[in-house]
Amino acid sequence: MTFNHDNILSPVRYKQDDAFRKLVDKYGEALxxxxxxxxxxxxxxxxxxxxxxxxxxxxxxxxxxxxSLTAWxxxxxxxxxxxxxxxxPLDAEPLTCGVDVEVDDYTxxxxxxxxKLQQAILTLPRKQQLVFNLRYYDEMDYDRIAExxxxxxxxxxxxxxxxxxxxxxxxxxxx
Amino acid sequence: MDQLTKIGKRxxxxxxxxxxxxxxxxxxxxxxxxxxxxxxLRRIALAVASVAVVLIASxxxxxxxxxxxxxxxxxxxxxxxxxxxxxxxxYQNELYLFE
Numbered sequence: 387m388t389f390n391h392d393n394i395l396s397p398v399r400y401k402q403d404d405a406f407r408k409l410v411d412k413y414g415e416a417l418x419x420x421x422x423x424x425x426x427x428x429x430x431x432x433x434x435x436x437x438x439x440x441x442x443x444x445x446x447x448x449x450x451x452x453x454s455l456t457a458w459x460x461x462x463x464x465x466x467x468x469x470x471x472x473x474x475p476l477d478a479e480p481l482t483c484g485v486d487v488e489v490d491d492y493t494x495x496x497x498x499x500x501x502k503l504q505q506a507i508l509t510l511p512r513k514q515q516l517v518f519n520l521r522y523y524d525e526m527d528y529d530r531i532a533e534x535x536x537x538x539x540x541x542x543x544x545x546x547x548x549x550x551x552x553x554x555x556x557x558x559x560x561x
Numbered sequence: 562m563d564q565l566t567k568i569g570k571r572x573x574x575x576x577x578x579x580x581x582x583x584x585x586x587x588x589x590x591x592x593x594x595x596x597x598x599x600x601x602l603r604r605i606a607l608a609v610a611s612v613a614v615v616l617i618a619s620x621x622x623x624x625x626x627x628x629x630x631x632x633x634x635x636x637x638x639x640x641x642x643x644x645x646x647x648x649x650x651x652y653q654n655e656l657y658l659f660e
Contacts (some may be wrong), residue, residue, distance in 0.1 A: 411585050492574060554565070
C-alpha cells in the first residue's frame with residue numbers, strides 16, 4: 387500500500403485509531419530521531435513525542451490538503467522540541483559536558499566519533515542544527531526544509547553550508 | 562568532510578528494546594485518555610450529573626408546573642465548564658435535549 391494524502395488523511399479526518407496508527411507507524415520513528423537529536427535524552431524525547439502526537443491528533447482536521455503532510459508533522463515536532471529546550475535550564479544541555487560523563491542510559495558513549503559529531507552539532511546555533519539534521523539525517527531537500535522552518539531555500543542552503551563548515555572545524559580543533 | 566563520511570548516520574543514541582514496536586499503541590492509548598481527559602472517579606461523577614440533567618429534563622416534560630426549562634438551564638450552568646463541554650459532547654447527537 388502506498389501512502390499519500392488521500393489514503394492517510396481521509397480516514398484520519400475522522401480520527402479513527404486505525405488511521406492514526408498508520409500515521410504513527412509511518413512517521414513515528416523518524417520524528418522520534420529528529421526530536422532526539424535536538425533534546426538528546428531519551429526521556430525528554432519521549433515526552434516531546436507524546437506532545438507532538440497529541441497535537442497531531444487534535445489538529446489533523448485543520449491540515450490543508452495542499453500542505454505537505456511530512457512538512458506539517460516535522461514542523462510540529464520541531465516546535466515541540468524547541469519548546470521543551472526552552473523550558474530547560476541552560477546548564478542542562480547534555481553531551482556537551484564531555485564524552486566520559488554518563489547523562490543517559492540510552493546513549494552509547496563508546497562510539498567516540500559518533501558522540502563527537504553530536505557534540506559538534508549541539509554547538510551550532512539552533513537554526514543551523516535543524517537545517518543540518520534535516521538535510522544530513524533525514525535527507526530532505528532544501529525546499530522541504532525551508533517549508534518546515536518557515537524560511538527560504540537560499541537561507542537554508544547558507545545555513546547548511548555554515549553548519550558543515552563549523553562541524554569540520556570542530557573535528558579539527560578537538561582532534 | 563572525511564570525518565562525516567566515515568561516521569555517516571551513526572549516532573550514539575539508543576532506545577529501550579521494542580520502543581518503536583509499542584510506540585503506536587502507547588500513543589493511541591495516551592491520546593485516548595487525554596481526549597476524554599477524565600479519571601475514573603470523575604467519569605462516574607459526570608455520569609451521575611448527566612443522568613441528573615436527563616432526569617430533570619424528563620421530569621419537566623411530565624410536570625411543567627414544577628420544573629421549568631430555566632431550572633434545567635440553571636442546573637446546567639451551575640456545572641463547571643469542563644463538565645458542560647463533556648455533557649454537550651456526550652449528547653451532541655441527542656437533539657431532543659436541545660428542543
